[in-house]
Amino acid sequence: MAKYIAKRTVAAVVTLLALITIVFFLVRLMPGEPFTNPKLTPEIKANMIAYYGFDKPLPVQYVEYLKNLLHGDFGFSMKYTNRTVNDIIGETFPFSADLGIRALCMAVSIGLVLGIVAARNRGNGIDFFCVIVAILGTSIPDFIMGAILQYFFGIKWGLLPVALYKGIEYTILPATALAFYTIASVSRLMRASMLEVVQQDYIKTAKSKGLSDFRVTVKHQIRNAIMPVITLMGPMVASVLTGTFVVESIFAVPGMGKYYVDSVNNNDYSMILGMTVFYGAFLILCNLIVDILYGVVDPRIRIGKK
């Protein structure tokens, strides 16, 4: 198991390095440049370019950037004067993470329960209800879902605050809007997987041992059916994270999303790079955790990848 984890970790680091390299050079290929304010005189502009080191050859800049990264330094923003990228991330990430984690927990727990309940009641009204939830979830985009939730829960019934992020009651609506799509995909996947596993021979074996229905479902069916859901966890985290951009702006949550979008519009090289690398590292970490979890749940993987 330790060997398996070590191997996965090395793969994760290599992936991160590749990501940094590709983004670093891609950003420079974008049309335009960071300092486009018409008030800037040519001298000031030249000073700024020299200050940020853009006059040096690209490979040198790249090596310097990597050196700074090793100290965890993303550099100064080119748009927000006197603020480092680290500052901005440190200020806004807690909100995004809070929202994302809430949404993810909600999505996985509700999605799994819906999927299991639907599979157990295959073909009847309960199954039908769960399938409808799944179809709605996959077909309604999160920004529309957000607006619907705001309208009914916030304005019409006045149950929950419409926007901002100042306490637990503020988190419910954005987290729901963000989780809805993932709830749907988890429940669909879990339902299909449960129905597939129930046809396996070992379920028949379990029944032939005289086990109760409940025990067969919990010990034999769910444990095996959950594998594809764990596989999906990595991409799921990604979709929740990117979803936060939109949902954050609908609910006026002071998260990273707004800064990320602005940085691309402003050609703010260090911000784009910093935020992408940060997000990327976060995603790679999530995938690493999923890989390790996978090995914990399925003994065949632990041995197979020795």
Added chain:
Amino acid sequence: MAEQEKILEIKNLVFSFHTYGGVVQAVRNVSYELRKGEILGIVGESGCGKSVTAQCILRLNPEPPGFFSGGEILFKGQDVVKMSQKELRKMRGTEIGFIFQDPMTSLNPTMRIGRQIEEVFQDAKGMSRAEKKEKALNIMRMVGISDVEKRYRQYPHELSGGMKQRVMIAIALVSQPSMIICDEPTTSLDVTIEAQILDLLLDLRERLDTSIIMITHDLGVIARLCDRVVVMYGGQVMETGTVREIFYDTAHPYTHGLMSSIASLDTDKNTVLTPISGSPPDLFSPPAGCPFAPRCEYAMKICYERPPQEVHLSEEHRTSCWLQHELAPKVDLRMRKEGAK
């Protein structure tokens, strides 16, 4: 064979499945019995209803889509068809063990071997973990698993096919049931392992006096292991009798066909094996007469129109074939004369 205690009696069982294409009548009026301490072989080609009938005994067929529409299954005098879920659970595992065809897929890949064996005692009250483990280790030793302490902690994928089948047998036997059903237990194993597993089953019968139903399409297995045989075709019983009667006194053309399609050691190398031509009946709309009639070289007009009655040829030997009727031509289906080499 004197009148022995019947442990299981299936009477006129009819079991079908609802499918998208209509109702499949998988088991059509099947009757057989199992006596205490005997090994009963059930032969027939794929889809003849032998497995479905056997799974009916433990009600392992999914219901729905499966459903009973007649007959009864008496296990120790109780009708399994009418049992509640609770009664069924008490019977499964503890009273009747079931060994499945494919050991590769019949064990849960995410659970340790030991746990899978111990699970049979889930409902047993007042049994400590240590006791359960002791029982599991004992049964593992008994079915010939080496290094039991290590195996106990392993997962199915770490074991070979033969070992997995031994684990399956251990699961079926751990609570010392009075009867076990083996559904083609050696089909997916190679011949040396097959021989070991069959020896093991014989040995266990001797030691524990377990009654065994052995489902197979391998006549060699039948000859080696069984006391009596049931030959099934198209969801019905064609012929039943002692192994001797079935092999040397064949009375049904289908049984004859089965035997002429296998090679044996004393088959001349120039002999061409004769397969049974044609294909099994469509059980969506089963034939009115004998299901084997379209493939039978002795078929008469009556065979297509009316189902044959079961005829007693001896105390044990029964067959359902119009050739046994007094007006039918006399056909000698015996392949080998007893005693002759």
